[in-house]
Amino acid sequence: MLISKPRRRIAAALASAVLGLALLTGCGDDVSCGLDQCTVTIARETNASVDVLGVEAKFVSADENTVTLDVAGEQIQLTKGQQAIEAGGLTFSLSSVTPDEIQVEVSR
Known part of the structure; x- marks a missing residue:
């Protein structure tokens, strides 16, 4: 059975939407996600x-340039401006540290 072109386009669009939603799964109020990266x-x-x-990811400690997180049971130390670190199957890099919060970029 042949599928018409409009049906194939709809099927492709639907598959893309499902994939996009799957990538965003796990993003909550404190997480802002794009297709391949979350803040x-x-x-x-x-x-x-x-x-x-x-x-x-759990907050452990921080000073003005370095943050320690517990990611999937593994403690990692992130330094602002330094290379990303892999943990729990994800890559983490420190974006900013303020007296109230930290911001980390996370990607697959």
Whole structure:
């Protein structure tokens, strides 16, 4: 059975939409996602955490340039302006540190 061109286009558009939604799964209020990257904002307080792309990231400590996070049970240290670090199947890099919160870029 042949599928007409309009039906193929609709099927392709639907498949693209489903894939896009799958990539955004796990993004909450403190997470802003695009197709291949999320920006995560975490409060600088004890027990603050966020779920991003199915992985939990917990705030551990921070100073003005370095942040320590617990990602999927592994502690990582991010330094502003330094190379990204892989943990929990994702790549993390530090965007900013303020007295109230940290902002981290996360990608697959």
